[in-house]
Amino acid sequence: MKAKAFDTRLFKRILHYTKPYQWRFNGVVVFAISLSVFSALRPYLLKQTVDSYIQTEDASGLLLYISLMGIVLLLEVFSQFYFVYWANWLGQDIVKDIRLKLFKHILSFRMKYFDLVPVGQLVTRSVSDIESIARIFSQGLFMIISDLMKMVVVLIFMFYMNWKLTWIVIVAMPILVYITRIFQRKMQVAFEEVRTQIANMNTFVQERVTGMKIVQLFNREDIELEKFKIINEKHQNAWIKTILYNSIFFPIADIISSLTLGCVVLYGGIKILNGDHFTTFGDLFSYTMFISLLFNPLRQIADKFNEMQLGMISANRVFEIIDTQDQIQDNGTIEAPVFNGNITFKDVRFSYIDNEEVIKGIDLQVKSGETIAIVGSTGAGKSTIINLLNRFYEIKSGTICIDNINIENYTLNSLRKQIAIVLQDVFLFADTIYNNITLNNPNISREDVYAAAKKIGVHEFIMSLPDNYDFDVKERGVMLSSGQRQLIAFLRAYVSNPSILILDEATSSIDTYSEELIQRATETITKGRTSIVIAHRLATIVNADKIVVMDKGLIVEEGSHQELINKESGYYKNLYDSQFSLAE
Incomplete structure (x- = not known):
């Protein structure tokens, strides 16, 4: 107009x-x-x-x-x-x-x-x-x-x-x-x-x-x-x-x-x-x-x-x-409680661009308290799955359920409150570490943050900074290294006390010292809750309860690390052997 x-x-x-x-x-x-x-x-x-x-x-x-x-x-x-x-x-x-x-x-x-x-x-x-x-x-x-x-x-x-x-x-x-x-x-x-x-x-x-x-x-x-x-x-x-x-x-x-x-x-x-x-x-x-x-x-x-x-x-x-009416339709009437964490994808299809499907009718089940890893080549659709689970995008067809209830029936705010994500590219606001951890949530106290930081092993790192938890990280967190930003993201996810935790390539570009801290943090925050780990480095997910292998929008393999590694000419085995050879 x-x-x-x-x-x-x-x-x-x-x-x-x-x-x-x-x-x-x-x-x-x-x-x-x-x-x-x-x-x-x-x-x-x-x-x-x-x-x-x-x-x-x-x-x-x-x-x-x-x-x-x-x-x-x-x-x-x-x-x-x-x-x-x-x-x-x-x-x-x-x-x-x-x-x-x-x-x-x-x-x-x-x-x-x-x-x-x-x-x-x-x-x-x-x-x-x-x-x-x-x-x-x-x-x-x-x-x-x-x-x-x-x-x-x-x-x-x-x-x-x-x-x-x-x-x-x-x-x-x-x-x-x-x-x-x-x-x-x-x-x-x-x-x-x-x-x-x-x-x-x-x-x-x-x-x-x-x-x-x-x-x-x-x-x-x-x-x-x-x-x-x-x-x-x-x-x-x-x-x-x-x-x-x-x-x-x-x-x-x-x-x-x-x-x-x-x-x-x-x-x-x-x-x-x-x-x-x-x-x-x-x-x-x-x-x-x-x-x-x-x-x-x-x-x-x-x-x-x-x-x-x-x-x-x-x-x-x-x-x-x-x-512009481009909102996710928030027509749900159920306030999401603390989830048990049972997740089901049934014949889910999705495309960013019309007639170009990224997810092609996948079926996936995650049990309560289970840690599953999703692996595959770039563009396979791994990150798209977590975007759909959070309803950042609407699926084309099929259903996604948590605890046997379609996620569309939950109110959007309560659904996302029960899911925490740690991304590979961590975004920090030009603010203090404390505010970046709590995101100004009045229900999270300093004592909660201190206790959580000690539990996952990042308290000492924060205390070593000038002004400690009140250290200003500047725009996009430029005052911290990528590993330090990642640790802040882990702590941010942990203090929100989610029912479901998602780690999206969270350990792909960090130094050895930070990796040790992050491995410890990962073990702590995934314990006792349903977790989905999207990983590029297969060595980090060998202990997952189940590994889901994706290729071109389809799930091509599922099983434990040992089950998949024993499949001759399997997709996961070839991927793992390739990474192992490069590491050697």
């Missing part, structure tokens, strides 16, 4: 967010009205001062009207302050609500959505696009309302004072309105391009900064710089187009305003010199202010429309994400 400058449906949707702040919304309108009245009252008082007291040399009356003008000016300043302050305040409250709704919605998306949508684009929508929505209220809507009311009140005063001079101004206004309309349409297209280029730049920069190690490792600096130059130039060109339109429009608007003022002064001056009393010197003085009050808002309305367009375009992009 393409954003429009006056998309009524979209605009009503934005206004819906003002309902909790209706009193402030109404207050802004009241101050906009009072501001327009006080602005138009000053030139009228100036006319009365010139005609009634300066020309008649009435000093006392002059002092009175000067005092009145001062009071009106103070009221105008007061109205201006509260108008601007409350309009911006309202805009920020609305942004806060929309941003919260957007982030909550993003948290519910399936993993497939994040596979397809660039992170930089989501960041742009959540930060800069939403901030532009605030400008609809702070710089757009209310400013336009205020300017329109100011123009209406000014015209009423002008017609009341001198309708003949006012018609000269009225004749010039359609020309400015027509030019403003053309300018507004051009700016709508220009701002659409600006937002697109901002999103492209954010996506590019975010990906390159995140993958800087790869960029430098493969000497891609010059290549990426050239790519960035192209994106940066497109971004610049989009903004230059908006600058060009502004540079053309505002001088033309100033010329029209100046010519109109000249015509009023010329016509009124000639009439006064010829003794025609339909106008006065006070009229001419006041009209120099009235024309400015009338034409400046009209000219600025175009600029405010730009802000409205920018905000509407941004709102359209944000609402596209909010309207």
